[in-house]
Amino acid sequence: MFKKFTSVALLALLTSLALAQTEIEFATWGTTEDIAIYEDLIADFEADHPDIDVVLNHIPSAGDYEQNLATLIAAGAAPDVFFINNISLPGFAAQGAFTPLGEFADEAFLEDFFPGHLAAFRYEGELVAIPRDISNLVLYYNQDMFEEAGVEPPSEGWTWDDFMAAAQELTQDTDGDGQIDQFGFGYSTYFLFWQPWVWSNGGQFFSDDHGEFTLNQGEALEGLQYYVDLRCEANVAPTTEQAAERTAASMFAQGDAAMIVDGRWRAAPLNNDPAVDFVYDVAPFPEGAAGSIVDVDGSGWGISSSSDDPEAAWEFIQFVSSPEAMARWTEAGIIIPARRSVGTTEAFISPDVAPASDEVFVEANETAIPTETFEGWGEFVSLLGEGMSEVWLCETSVEEGLDIVADDIEDLLSEYQ
Amino acid sequence: MAAESQVTIPQASGKSMGPLRRHGDGLWALLFLAPSLVGILIFVVGPIVMSVLISFTDWRLASPLTLQSLREDWVGWENYVQLLTWEEAHWSPFRAIAWRAPILLVSLAGLLWLMWRRSLGVIWGVGLLFLSAVLFGYFGGLIVDWEDRRFWQSMWNTLYFVGLSVPLTVAISLLLASALNRQLRGIAFYRAAYFMPVISGAVVVALVWRWMFNPSIGPINQFLGLLSIEGPGWLNSREWAMPAIIITDIWSKIGFYMVIFLAGLQGIPHHLYEAAELDGANKWHKFWNVTLPLLSSTTFLNVVLALIAAFQVFTLPYIMTEGGPAGATRVLVYYMYERAFDTPFRMGLGSAIAWIVFVIIFAITAVQWYARRKWVVYEE
Numbered sequence A: 001m002f003k004k005f006t007s008v009a010l011l012a013l014l015t016s017l018a019l020a021q022t023e024i025e026f027a028t029w030g031t032t033e034d035i036a037i038y039e040d041l042i043a044d045f046e047a048d049h050p051d052i053d054v055v056l057n058h059i060p061s062a063g064d065y066e067q068n069l070a071t072l073i074a075a076g077a078a079p080d081v082f083f084i085n086n087i088s089l090p091g092f093a094a095q096g097a098f099t100p101l102g103e104f105a106d107e108a109f110l111e112d113f114f115p116g117h118l119a120a121f122r123y124e125g126e127l128v129a130i131p132r133d134i135s136n137l138v139l140y141y142n143q144d145m146f147e148e149a150g151v152e153p154p155s156e157g158w159t160w161d162d163f164m165a166a167a168q169e170l171t172q173d174t175d176g177d178g179q180i181d182q183f184g185f186g187y188s189t190y191f192l193f194w195q196p197w198v199w200s201n202g203g204q205f206f207s208d209d210h211g212e213f214t215l216n217q218g219e220a221l222e223g224l225q226y227y228v229d230l231r232c233e234a235n236v237a238p239t240t241e242q243a244a245e246r247t248a249a250s251m252f253a254q255g256d257a258a259m260i261v262d263g264r265w266r267a268a269p270l271n272n273d274p275a276v277d278f279v280y281d282v283a284p285f286p287e288g289a290a291g292s293i294v295d296v297d298g299s300g301w302g303i304s305s306s307s308d309d310p311e312a313a314w315e316f317i318q319f320v321s322s323p324e325a326m327a328r329w330t331e332a333g334i335i336i337p338a339r340r341s342v343g344t345t346e347a348f349i350s351p352d353v354a355p356a357s358d359e360v361f362v363e364a365n366e367t368a369i370p371t372e373t374f375e376g377w378g379e380f381v382s383l384l385g386e387g388m389s390e391v392w393l394c395e396t397s398v399e400e401g402l403d404i405v406a407d408d409i410e411d412l413l414s415e416y417q
Numbered sequence B: 001m002a003a004e005s006q007v008t009i010p011q012a013s014g015k016s017m018g019p020l021r022r023h024g025d026g027l028w029a030l031l032f033l034a035p036s037l038v039g040i041l042i043f044v045v046g047p048i049v050m051s052v053l054i055s056f057t058d059w060r061l062a063s064p065l066t067l068q069s070l071r072e073d074w075v076g077w078e079n080y081v082q083l084l085t086w087e088e089a090h091w092s093p094f095r096a097i098a099w100r101a102p103i104l105l106v107s108l109a110g111l112l113w114l115m116w117r118r119s120l121g122v123i124w125g126v127g128l129l130f131l132s133a134v135l136f137g138y139f140g141g142l143i144v145d146w147e148d149r150r151f152w153q154s155m156w157n158t159l160y161f162v163g164l165s166v167p168l169t170v171a172i173s174l175l176l177a178s179a180l181n182r183q184l185r186g187i188a189f190y191r192a193a194y195f196m197p198v199i200s201g202a203v204v205v206a207l208v209w210r211w212m213f214n215p216s217i218g219p220i221n222q223f224l225g226l227l228s229i230e231g232p233g234w235l236n237s238r239e240w241a242m243p244a245i246i247i248t249d250i251w252s253k254i255g256f257y258m259v260i261f262l263a264g265l266q267g268i269p270h271h272l273y274e275a276a277e278l279d280g281a282n283k284w285h286k287f288w289n290v291t292l293p294l295l296s297s298t299t300f301l302n303v304v305l306a307l308i309a310a311f312q313v314f315t316l317p318y319i320m321t322e323g324g325p326a327g328a329t330r331v332l333v334y335y336m337y338e339r340a341f342d343t344p345f346r347m348g349l350g351s352a353i354a355w356i357v358f359v360i361i362f363a364i365t366a367v368q369w370y371a372r373r374k375w376v377v378y379e380e
Helices: A003-018 A032-049 A064-076 A089-093 A115-117 A142-147 A159-172 A191-198 A218-232 A247-254 A265-272 A309-319 A323-331 A361-364 A379-391 A397-416 B001-015 B020-056 B066-072 B076-084 B100-118 B121-138 B149-180 B187-199 B201-212 B219-226 B241-266 B269-280 B285-296 B297-312 B315-320 B332-341 B347-375
Strands: A022-028 A052-060 A081-085 A129-136 A138-142 A183-185 A256-261 A278-284 A296-303 B086-092 B139-146
Touching: A022 A032, A022 A064, A022 A309, A022 B020, A032 A052, A032 A309, A032 A323, A052 A081, A052 A309, A064 A081, A064 A089, A081 A089, A089 A379, A115 A129, A115 A296, A129 A265, A129 A323, A129 A361, A138 A142, A138 A361, A138 B149, A142 A159, A142 A256, A159 A183, A159 A218, A159 A256, A183 B201, A191 A218, A191 A256, A218 A379, A218 A397, A218 B100, A247 A256, A247 A265, A361 B285, A379 B241, A379 B332, A397 B149, B020 B347, B076 B347, B139 B149, B149 B241, B149 B297, B149 B332, B187 B241, B201 B241, B201 B315, B241 B297, B241 B315, B269 B285, B285 B297, B315 B332, B332 B347
Parallel strands: A022 A052, A022 A081, A183 A256
Antiparallel strands: A081 A296, A129 A296, A138 A256, A138 A278, B086 B139
16 A cells, blocks of 8 residues: 555656646636636646646635735745736835746737836836736716606716716605605715726825825815715715615616716626616716826736746736737626727627727726825725725715824825835 | 542552653653644744744735844834834823713722722722723823824723723623523523524624614614614714624623633532521622622633733624724724735734733733732632
8 A cells, every 4th residue: 555655656756757847826816707717728828838737826805815915925935926906016016026027028018008007017117017907997877767867878078067967866766755765876985986086186195206195185185075075965975874785886786876986897797687677888987177087907917026937927927918818808798908909809899788888998098097006005095994984974074084194194105205 | 529639640640650660751741742732832832933023023924934034124122112102292181071981980980889899809900991091081181192193092992992891791791690590491591592692703793793783774773763762873983883892792702701600600509608598698698798709710710811802802893893983993903903914014013013912911911810819719
């Protein structure tokens, strides 16, 4: 028995030496659909590259992903290739977690990507990850609801005033019980969804060099207060109490909100939800004083600085970032592709599948900017949450709320200058 | 019983082993203990030593941890200095008394009465903690502009939590144990019912109670509405979020302490009650003069356990409020988590917070250990 075991082990050892297999570990988060595509791609890749084995490390929860990844790196067990979004990228890049991609990705390779979007994957000038997808935001609206109320649907050039007027028309007490049960706008308090209100009003979270906190002053403050007032003053969006634990997306899907600001990922669940019995479409985010500026964030693949075989890792990244691979996620409705060439194909713009105006997602990239992330972003978000928590409850103004944490945020910025 | 076994064991081992063999016992014991000792060294002692070292560095989670990286990131006492020092301090007049003050004062009065009645050392300790929380947190006083505002905010929040949850948990579980310490048909059902939350997962408890406390759809406010009371915003309210978490914590813990109290109660000899009755003692007299003193070693154990657990509260605020609103439920361990696990993953600072929490728990437990002699009664 023991002899048999040793001979098998020896055989295995010999064959593995003979084939000189390289093993690369790849870590990502993702839904079941997402991972199914990865599994297919990995099988294809391994067939193309018999000398490379790819081990998929799927960390299911996006919320814990960064902590898991950071722990793996700390333990000296960093995956060779890992998926990361541009918002948490600086926190990792500052610790030297990446192999710079300058020597791998030449200009011809990068030509197909949006330069503004690539910028979000650079750290101190060096490209450290190849983007897969672009997440930006548009205005989803319920066409049936607009028609019923006799309101002109949103179009290009729609301003905040037009938005407000329509939202007021669409906010209704439909059953006459004195309680509003249809809102013009579904509300979200997560920063990703309200950054456009700050930027489109001409404001910024920080000064360009991240030296100063500017969200609590001038246009930025005004824009954010406008967003808060949608809920707290005009009440065209539900308060925390009125929303009663429902998200903006679920209210939209149930026909309780006529408009929401959301990303591409919302389309697939809406199309698959049998309860969605209305026609919807998308329009650009309404124009504020400075235009229509939404976030363009995304996720991409980077190579760990401690990878034993960056060449093999790069082979893998090239494979999964190829137009063919990207088309698969695009067809599945999971992403807006980071490659321009894929964004203009049938895979993305399919006339038969809602929303009808898919091009809005691509056009939004003309003016969109990435989240103003920096090394201490995680802590910033927790401080921001502390300052805004009572603002979202309509108990205080944005200015007073942010006052509580402004000093801490300034300290945080000076720490990472 | 105890005396008997103490006598028999040495006799037995003396017979079976000669003096020479006994000399080698230590080595043999070590050998047999080795598997678990190695485990303890690797999984307990190792991390403890590492976390001391890390607390003196600015090491961040997204870089490999090696002895060399520790040396490169060494910052000495900097993390501790950041947490414990202040930029400026001044005296401020009393702040407006929060709504909590009356409740706190009533419980404080209760505590003082207990002290006067029995001069229980532990209650002194808890009472002092409590008093300082009341003084600093609610009436103002010395206003300190701490270097690290959030650390001290979480310190006071933790003291507030400990100050209310520990005495209430111990008191309620004692009352429950006394009520359920009788031979009734179906008593096991009640005991099991109160013990249920203990075996439920903390996350499940937190999620269920988050729904219970929901101001518009939660049953608590709907029930209050039936009584024509407009319920507070609970977890959405700076004032009510911590009480809501304390209520949940007490609900989920009393079963555990109740079981320990039940064991203690059943160890009290019945003849003492009979003797007290002969002396004309009523129920209260018996409770105060027989039950409480003879239960004091159990009470001591429960208070120590409850205090340690309360200082380490994390899951409930993490799931129910994420430390909010406006940081009102940010407790020490939650703050440690934020600093260590939010980008940029400041593990050094997080470890320093962990060690400060350890020192506080250690100091309080040490004080209790010495105070124990004053109030814990051991049956002769």
